[in-house]
Structures are given as structure tokens and as C-alpha cells.
Amino acid sequence: MRNVKDDFPILKNRDIVYLDNAATTQKPKSVIEAIKEFYEYHNANIHRGIYPLAREATEMYEGAHERVAKFIGGKMEETVFVRNASEGLNLAAWILKDRIGKGDKIITTMSEHHSNFLPWFKIARMRGARVDVIPTKEDGSIDEEKIIEAIDSRTKIVAVQHASNVTGYITDVKEIARAAHDNGAVIVVDGAQSVPHIPIDVKKLGIDALAFSAHKMLGPTGIGALWMKADLLEEGEPFLEGGDMIKEVHYNSELQVIYNDLPWKYEAGTPNIAGGVGFAAAVDYLERYGMENILPHEQKLAKRIMNGLEEMGVPFVGPRDIKRRGGVVAFSVPGKNPYTVALYLGTKNVCVRAGYHCAQPLHESLGIKGTVRASLYIYNDEEDVEKFLEALEGMP
Amino acid sequence: MKTYDLRNAGEGCIDNPALALLDVFAKRDRELQVIVKAEDIPLEVLRDVARSCGYEVKSSREEDGLLVAVLVRS
Ligand SMILES: Cc1ncc(COP(=O)(O)O)c(C=O)c1O
Numbered sequence: 123m124r125n126v127k128d129d130f131p132i133l134k135n136r137d138i139v140y141l142d143n144a145a146t147t148q149k150p151k152s153v154i155e156a157i158k159e160f161y162e163y164h165n166a167n168i169h170r171g172i173y174p175l176a177r178e179a180t181e182m183y184e185g186a187h188e189r190v191a192k193f194i195g196g197k198m199e200e201t202v203f204v205r206n207a208s209e210g211l212n213l214a215a216w217i218l219k220d221r222i223g224k225g226d227k228i229i230t231t232m233s234e235h236h237s238n239f240l241p242w243f244k245i246a247r248m249r250g251a252r253v254d255v256i257p258t259k260e261d262g263s264i265d266e267e268k269i270i271e272a273i274d275s276r277t278k279i280v281a282v283q284h285a286s287n288v289t290g291y292i293t294d295v296k297e298i299a300r301a302a303h304d305n306g307a308v309i310v311v312d313g314a315q316s317v318p319h320i321p322i323d324v325k326k327l328g329i330d331a332l333a334f335s336a337h338k339m340l341g342p343t344g345i346g347a348l349w350m351k352a353d354l355l356e357e358g359e360p361f362l363e364g365g366d367m368i369k370e371v372h373y374n375s376e377l378q379v380i381y382n383d384l385p386w387k388y389e390a391g392t393p394n395i396a397g398g399v400g401f402a403a404a405v406d407y408l409e410r411y412g413m414e415n416i417l418p419h420e421q422k423l424a425k426r427i428m429n430g431l432e433e434m435g436v437p438f439v440g441p442r443d444i445k446r447r448g449g450v451v452a453f454s455v456p457g458k459n460p461y462t463v464a465l466y467l468g469t470k471n472v473c474v475r476a477g478y479h480c481a482q483p484l485h486e487s488l489g490i491k492g493t494v495r496a497s498l499y500i501y502n503d504e505e506d507v508e509k510f511l512e513a514l515e516g517m518p
Numbered sequence: 519m520k521t522y523d524l525r526n527a528g529e530g531c532i533d534n535p536a537l538a539l540l541d542v543f544a545k546r547d548r549e550l551q552v553i554v555k556a557e558d559i560p561l562e563v564l565r566d567v568a569r570s571c572g573y574e575v576k577s578s579r580e581e582d583g584l585l586v587a588v589l590v591r592s
Binding site: 459461462464466468469477478479482491492518 | 557
């Protein structure tokens with residue numbers, strides 16, 4: 123059987139057990155080569171050049187939008203390239219801000235990453251609205267029923283994660299989307315931890331916006347996407363103004379601006395062209411691997427981690443039912459500071475993360491001072507899991 | 519010899535005793551002393567981390583929950 127690890131140079135070059143995939147993933151040779159090839163054979167600025175090389179670069183960058191859009195069941199004009207999921211969520215909040223009036227409500231949850239938490243407070247403050255933060259269940263899982271109950275006619279936006287980077291819980295966003303739409307609200311989904319692991323079709327989910335990062339799905343850093351329904355992108359205002367995002371600018375005592383077509387209206391200035399090409403190569407790799415194969419693989423390994431932790435008497439957060447979660451397992455070793463655990467595992471070449479994982483309100487609501495997090499991806503195998511559990515068990 | 523007191527390192531993702539210790543090793547001092555809370559970084563863990571960063575624990579003492587260790591570059 124083909125070993126997936128063989129496709130990832132760093133996993134051959136370094137003697138590591140890499141379990142920090144929720145932070146960022148490693149890159150396959152095909153992604154590294156696509157970026158290298160772009161710079162060696164196709165580099166030019168996009169959209170402006172008349173000469174063939176510039177046309178080529180433009181086609182590659184636009185093609186990357188097509189590829190990424192198709193990957194999530196969306197359209198190219200609805201797929202804006204941004205730096206990362208954080209920027210995508212901030213941009214979504216900015217675009218939607220004019221839909222919110224004084225006394226209106228934005229709903230989010232206690233489980234959110236700071237990136238899908240803080241922007242909504244900022245927009246609410248600007249508009250005199252309020253943010254309702256829906257508590258999680260006892261194990262940290264999102265409580266869909268409570269969210270749905272909280273949605274009413276004053277609710278303008280529901281911002282929710284699709285998969286948690288702490289509990290691994292996979293949210294039933296479809297039901298929430300239905301409730302939001304029934305009340306005239308829009309739903310923005312943080313897909314940073316779902317798009318890399320689960321086959322996604324934005325139409326089937328019935329959502330209005332989805333943000334995700336390339337680097338968490340085998341692609342390069344510095345590139346990600348905000349997919350948003352065209353009517354919302356049309357009605358919204360760009361956050362950044364500059365080159366490439368306008369068709370015409372006239373100044374005759376008064377300014378007149380005609381914005382570019384979607385999605386370019388939201389991509390001011392020279393973008394991360396090579397990053398976009400690398401993003402598309404990552405999507406190609408994942409499609410060859412088969413998106414439907416990722417979650418079952420991760421769940422199998424996560425189950426082994428959960429059992430191993432249980433045998434050691436180490437509690438973890440999130441649901442016990444493996445069918446409700448992905449390959450993220452965050453735990454607290456009794457009597458040990460999570461940073462110390464990660465520091466120690468680091469000396470055994472086991473790469474895990476410790477802390478609040480940018481979800482401090484969640485940890486505080488669960489009454490825990492940070493967790494250690496092991497997070498899986500396609501190249502992890504049983505050997506990685508055993509090495510990790512062995513190292514943890516051997517900790518003095 | 520410089521002394522690095524890491525007792526007041528924060529508790530957040532970008533400021534905590536583990537990162538503070540790694541920052542100290544990154545300075546590459548020939549010899550240094552660290553003061554940490556023993557519950558943050560126990561001696562056995564400090565030894566392993568020091569080794570992986572190219573240091574050895576030359577001497578150490580624990581009192582009132584504090585670990586004071588002298589480390590030398592190996
Ligand atoms: C659930 C979730 N949302 C958003 C983000 C932000 O992603 P990025 O740092 O790529 O912007 C992360 C990153 O860890 C995440 O796990």
C-alpha cells in the first residue's frame with residue numbers, strides 16, 4: 123500500500139511525530155513543486171499585463187479560484203481569496219455590518235476560535251447591536267438546540283464554527299442555517315477546521331458564508347478563502363481599497379468609483395498569486411486522496427488516542443461519541459501544566475500544542491486552564507499515535 | 519552568569535513558562551541560572567528540555583516550590 127507520508131518531504135527529512143495539524147498542516151511535494159514552478163516559469167503580475175506571461179499568471183490565479191470554489195460546491199465569483207480564515211471572518215463581518223441596526227442581535231457560541239468571536243463584538247459595538255454568546259454543553263460541544271432557540275426576528279447574523287479546534291465537535295450547521303433563514307438572518311460559518319477534513323457543499327449546507335485557510339489543508343500559508351453568496355458580496359463594501367478592485371475611478375470635485383466584478387472587488391492590490399496556485403495544488407491533492415476518506419481515517423486514530431488517554435486516567439474535552447467529532451483531541455494531564463506536557467513531548471520529537479488554542483472563553487467556561495492538543499491529518503498513522511501515547515506515558 | 523527568573527511568565531498561548539524557557543536557551547549563554555516554579559517545570563522535564571536544546575543541568579536546588587538550576591552549554 124502507498125505510504126501517504128512519502129508525499130511529504132518534511133516527514134522524511136525530520137524525525138518527528140507531527141500532531142499539530144489543527145495549527146497548520148505539512149505540505150506535499152506537489153504543492154511545493156507547484157509554487158516553485160510558478161516562480162520558475164509563470165511569474166508575472168495578474169490582470170494588468172498584456173504580454174503572454176502575464177496572461178498565463180492571470181489564468182493560473184483565476185483558475186485557482188475556480189478550483190477552490192468547486193471544492194466547496196461554490197462559484198468562482200463568490201470565492202474571495204484572503205490571507206487566512208481570520209481575515210475571511212473579519213471581512214465577512216465588515217461586509218455584513220450594514221445589515222445590523224441598533225438593538226439587533228448577532229449570535230455566536232462559547233466554543234468559537236477568537237477569529238470568529240472578536241470580529242462580531244467589534245461590528246456589534248460599531249452598530250449599537252449586541253452579541254449573544256450561546257453556552258456549550260458540559261463537554262464543550264456546541265448546543266445546536268440552544269442556538270436555534272436563541273434565533274429570533276432581531277437576529278441578523280449567526281456566526282458559528284463547523285468544527286472545533288479544541289473539542290473536535292462537528293456542528294450540525296444545516297439545522298442552524300434553516301433556523302437563521304426562517305428568521306431573516308444570515309449564517310457565517312468558520313470552516314477552518316472542517317473544510318480540510320470533511321467533504322463540503324455550501325449549497326447542501328444552506329449557509330451564506332464560509333471562511334477557511336489553505337495552510338490547514340496542505341496549502342501554503344498566507345492564503346485562504348471567504349466564500350459568500352453573491353448578493354451579499356454585491357451589497358457589501360470592500361474593506362481594502364486600491365488597485366485591481368476597481369474598474370474606474372473618476373475625480374471631478376467628486377469621487378466616482380466603479381468597483382470591479384466579483385470576486386476581485388474584494389481583492390485590493392497585488393494578491394498572493396503563488397499562494398493561490400499552491401492552494402489549488404493542495405485542493406487537487408486532497409481530491410486525489412478522496413475527501414470522503416479523511417474523517418474516517420482521523421476518527422479511527424482519534425478513537426485510539428481517546429482510549430489511550432482513558433487508560434492513563436487523562437481526561438479529554440469534547441464528545442465521547444467518535445461519530446460527532448473529528449481528529450482533534452485536547453486533554454489535561456492531572457497535576458501537570460499543559461505547557462510542560464507539550465514542552466516534554468517536544469523533547470521526544472512529538473509535536474503537539476498547549477494552551478487555549480485561541481479559544482480562551484471556551485476553556486474558561488469549562489473551568490480548565492488550557493489543554494494539550496493532539497490533532498491528526500491524512501499522513502498520521504497508528505505508529506504516530508503509539509509513539510505519542512508512549513511518550514506521554516513516560517513523562518516524569 | 520545571568521539569572522532568568524521565569525516565575526512570572528504568563529499563562530497564555532504566547533506567554534508561558536515553557537516558551538520563556540525555550541527563549542532563554544535560544545540566547546545561547548555559556549552558563550545561566552533559571553528560576554522556575556517547580557510545578558511549571560519539574561527538574562526531570564528541565565533536564566530533558568535542556569538536553570534537547572544543547573544544555574546540561576550543572577546544579578539544582580528546590581525550595582518553597584521553586585526550582586533554581588544552573589545550566590551550562592554542552
Ligand atoms: C476553528 C478555527 N477558526 C479559525 C482559525 C483561524 O485560522 P487562521 O489562523 O489560519 O486564520 C483557526 C486556526 O487555528 C481555527 O482553528
